[in-house]
Amino acid sequence: MKGWKWGNTSIPVFISFIAAKVDGQRGLLEQMVLEIKELVVKVGGKQKVLILNGINLSVPSGSITAILGPSGCGKSTLLRTICGFNQPTSGEVFVNGIRPTLARQKRWIGLMPQRPVLLPNRTVQGNLRLVLELNGIKDVSRVDELLDLVQLRQFSKFYPPHLSGGMAQRVALARSLITYPKLLLMDEPFSALDESLRERLQTDFLQIQRRLDQTVLLVTHSIEEAVYLGDTVVVFSSLPGQIKAIVRVNIPRERIPSVRVSREYFESVRAVRENLQL
């Protein structure tokens, strides 16, 4: 049965929207952009290896969830499964309520890999256009919009070898956002940069994320990064990857660099550290 319509919005959706606004806090009514239920992933040929075991995870809209764990804990497999490149052995993954492969077709998933992986034959602009061309999107005004966002408009005609590591990574960020994905996946995006550059890029990234109200699932092996960027830090155990703890970061959402020396920050770092058992 069709519900009542008001414009293009059905009444129940409208009511829940108002309720969410009234609720203010990110609470029960907030929408989950990513939901993972009892996910088990085994990979390999005959002798399958258990990589992820019983993962339950929800990422609310507009938040950053950081996944932290030792290397080889299945973090990248998790991202690949959310992208729909790997099929779950059991359990379910939903991106904005639908299966990953379908979400991918709807361009709802953005991916920022560890290395910028920019095509050498295309300029900065061209690398952003690539995604539009693959998706059959004609509106190229987005390119400039995104380049403004990552402050690289004046470098739009540069080829990748002429970019510094930080610039290349910003282009990769712009590229991952150009389809306005509902969920942005980041695979250790700043790990290849030196420390000062990393910190600057993290702050820039936070500004962009806040402006777009972008939902992000970030995989990292740095506790500091997980705490500084994340609203929630999910601690993974080593192989097979299991969730050991979920730590809510109690730092105000306005994260300016001075947060890094605040008491709340250190407390969160300590809480995460205890769960990692370092």
Add this chain to the structure above:
Amino acid sequence: MKHISRRLLPSVLFVFIVFALWQIIEDRVNQQRFEEGKTSLHFFIPTPLDILEAAQEDADSIGRALVQTLQKAMFGFALGALLAFAVALIYQIMPFVRMTTLPVAYAIQSFPIVGIAPAIVLAFGQDSFLSIVAVSAILTYFPILLTLDDGFHQVSQEFLEIGELHNASKLQMVVYIKLPIVLPRFFTSLKLAAPVSIVGATIGEWIGSSSGIGRLITLALYQLKPGTLYACLFALALVSASTVLIVSLVQRIVFPWMELTKPANRQ
């Protein structure tokens, strides 16, 4: 240009010194042999001056033969390279074709060309333009195909995931993502294959043609004209080297971005 000439200068100097030493040593040896009543080495190994003399004398016939050989080699090269490129693309789009034919390609590549050439000449006919082009094309085809195919399989997973995430079709994956990454390798294989195509044409002519530098070399051998034989060889070497330069030049003009990706030019 200035840059290139400066880079080539040491090599030119080196070659000049080798030739000078060659001339001096052989003259010495010949004088000694003359005193001992032995035959001069001139009949077996000419000196650089002998070669120069022969080159001047036979300049016309060497030039004409060279052009004939180059024509065949160029056709062979173009045919081999185009086919290799097309087949490598087909391999990417239809993996089962690759699975079936790639092992065969490796097997054929290990056939000695001196064995294949007579078979081809036999098939296309003695003294036919096509048979020489075919030998040259075969010699060009396999190295390019195998290099390209290998290149396509070396494209890193991260690049492929970008395409996969954005629902690229198999063709888009090849054209938009794999090809740009593989193109520099393709040009490297072209640079290797260009001189090889000339070798192919020469071998073909040697066996089954009445024209071209391959034929001239056999003639010079039977007519005991070592100067001409060596002149032909050096002419071939020069032309082969220049084909590599031509391919590099085309690469620079058509794909200037490839220059940037060379490690030396990175910032």
